[in-house]
Amino acid sequence: MMDLSAFLDQIWIARLAILKGLGITISISALSIIVGSLLGVLVGLSLVYGNRALRFVVRVYTDFIRGTPVLVLVLASYYVLSTIGIDLGPFQAGVFALAVFCSSHVGEIVRGGLQAIPKGQTEAAKAIGLTFNQTFAYVLWPQALRQILPAWVNTAAEMVKASTLLSVIGVAELLLRTQEIISRNFMSLQFYFLAGFLYFVINYGIEQFGKYVERKTAVPS
Amino acid sequence: MSKVLLEIQGLRKQYGIVEVLKGVDCTMREGEVISIIGSSGSGKTTMLRCINMLEDFQGGHIRLEGEEIGYEHSGSSRRRKSEKEIARQRALTGMAFQQFNLFPHMTAAQNVMLGLVKVKKMSHDEARVLAEKWLDRVGLSARADTYPGQLSGGQQQRVAIARAIAMAPRLMLFDEVTSALDPELVGEVLQVIKALAADGMSMLLVTHEMRFAYEVSSRVIFMNQGVICEEGDPKEMFAKPRTERLAEFLKTSSFN
Numbered sequence: 294m295m296d297l298s299a300f301l302d303q304i305w306i307a308r309l310a311i312l313k314g315l316g317i318t319i320s321i322s323a324l325s326i327i328v329g330s331l332l333g334v335l336v337g338l339s340l341v342y343g344n345r346a347l348r349f350v351v352r353v354y355t356d357f358i359r360g361t362p363v364l365v366l367v368l369a370s371y372y373v374l375s376t377i378g379i380d381l382g383p384f385q386a387g388v389f390a391l392a393v394f395c396s397s398h399v400g401e402i403v404r405g406g407l408q409a410i411p412k413g414q415t416e417a418a419k420a421i422g423l424t425f426n427q428t429f430a431y432v433l434w435p436q437a438l439r440q441i442l443p444a445w446v447n448t449a450a451e452m453v454k455a456s457t458l459l460s461v462i463g464v465a466e467l468l469l470r471t472q473e474i475i476s477r478n479f480m481s482l483q484f485y486f487l488a489g490f491l492y493f494v495i496n497y498g499i500e501q502f503g504k505y506v507e508r509k510t511a512v513p514s
Numbered sequence: 515m516s517k518v519l520l521e522i523q524g525l526r527k528q529y530g531i532v533e534v535l536k537g538v539d540c541t542m543r544e545g546e547v548i549s550i551i552g553s554s555g556s557g558k559t560t561m562l563r564c565i566n567m568l569e570d571f572q573g574g575h576i577r578l579e580g581e582e583i584g585y586e587h588s589g590s591s592r593r594r595k596s597e598k599e600i601a602r603q604r605a606l607t608g609m610a611f612q613q614f615n616l617f618p619h620m621t622a623a624q625n626v627m628l629g630l631v632k633v634k635k636m637s638h639d640e641a642r643v644l645a646e647k648w649l650d651r652v653g654l655s656a657r658a659d660t661y662p663g664q665l666s667g668g669q670q671q672r673v674a675i676a677r678a679i680a681m682a683p684r685l686m687l688f689d690e691v692t693s694a695l696d697p698e699l700v701g702e703v704l705q706v707i708k709a710l711a712a713d714g715m716s717m718l719l720v721t722h723e724m725r726f727a728y729e730v731s732s733r734v735i736f737m738n739q740g741v742i743c744e745e746g747d748p749k750e751m752f753a754k755p756r757t758e759r760l761a762e763f764l765k766t767s768s769f770n
Contacts, residue, residue: 411613411615413611413613413615414615414617416568416611416615417609417611417615417616417617417674418617419566419567419568419601419604420566420568420604420607420608420609420611420678421604421605421608421628421629421633421677421678421681422601422602422604422605422629422633422681423601423628423629423632423633424597424598424601425597427632427633431617431628431632432617432628435619436617436618436619439619512618512619512661512663513661513663513664514618514661514663514664
């Protein structure tokens with residue numbers, strides 16, 4: 294019982310640090326998911342509709358990024374980019390790395406979603422006289438989005454988890470804040486558990502939101 | 515005689531080195547219902563798909579009401595028309611597919627309305643009225659707000675036909691529209707096509723339903739190895755085939 298009240302005491306003392314860390318974690322995740330998804334849609338479109346040269350370049354990009362550990366991307370964008378004159382702070386460098394990572398994954402998901410649509414859909418759209426842009430906007434994209442959603446939610450949750458890697462370059466997100474708190478009060482078990490619980494809550498929220506959207510947009514059959 | 519609607523001259527099409535169409539010539543008049551028969555690989559579906567440019571072709575001419583389809587010719591050179599122009603020409607013909615190809619994320623009515631609103635630039639309300647009229651014509655007025663996944667194959671195909679017909683095409687193309695259907699659902703779709711024929715719709719049908727071809731067609735075209743092998747009145751053709759190939763084909767097909 295002593296333990297619990299001591300733990301609650303420590304949480305109260307560290308509340309601002311925890312909240313700040315949580316705030317940073319959420320902003321890192323949200324920014325990298327938004328920027329990464331927008332980029333990822335472009336990547337996916339290039340992979341499906343680009344000409345040979347563009348497809349090749351984008352394919353190399355996604356394969357390279359997907360084959361590299363996220364931690365390496367984070368370290369590289371913080372330490373390597375500055376050597377070529379791009380000086381980013383730890384927060385920007387970290388978000389940049391995560392967004393790039395996210396874009397390669399979303400790109401693949403978008404490509405898969407578009408290519409999974411039967412050819413007959415495009416043909417039927419053409420046959421009633423729709424142009425390519427109209428076909429894409431009204432026939433292909435709405436179907437692809439439904440296909441993409443579950444995998445995209447998964448990627449979003451991955452990004453939240455990957456945001457912890459930014460602690461390595463000194464971004465005071467939730468994990469680094471937690472470590473700082475532990476170094477003061479030595480309650481490692483309790484505070485790591487608390488951090489884990491907070492990550493779980495964020496990801497659980499994302500997942501529930503995804504399921505809600507999936508239900509809302511489901512096509513009756 | 516009614517005026518010429520479709521003119522195909524020396525149509526040639528190849529995939530790589532395989533020649534699928536080796537010079538097809540065919541003239542179709544307004545109001546005609548022509549069935550194209552032949553064994554698989556004879557090029558009948560490919561020919562149909564060339565007419566609305568779902569397939570590019572390498573030689574020859576297709577003219578719909580005198581308008582050159584798909585390619586610009588100047589002297590001996592030819593150039594594919596712009597995508598926009600081809601989209602406009604495609605709207606002149608309607609097509610129904612073997613696999614229906616309804617848009618699964620739209621209701622039956624929305625499927626019919628899409629082309630009306632986006633291609634014909636009708637208002638939503640006008641399009642809705644027209645969609646309901648055509649869904650009623652194919653016997654599905656009660657299903658206007660149903661999604662394709664909730665319809666039977668036969669119903670889906672009827673919606674697909676309504677979607678094509680609502681665009682008021684000059685010519686309807688049917689590509690083996692009953693081949694993917696359970697036998698007991700074939701009848702309802704053929705019924706719809708028969709009603710369209712009775713209305714005077716010009717139709718070109720690729721079909722394996724010999725009995726149906728016999729009954730509704732004003733003319734039958736028998737294709738074999740990329741050329742038109744024989745054509746004529748269905749009653750004469752089926753009773754007295756002039757070529758060996760057609761006689762053989764009729765023997766192995768379900769018609770007797």
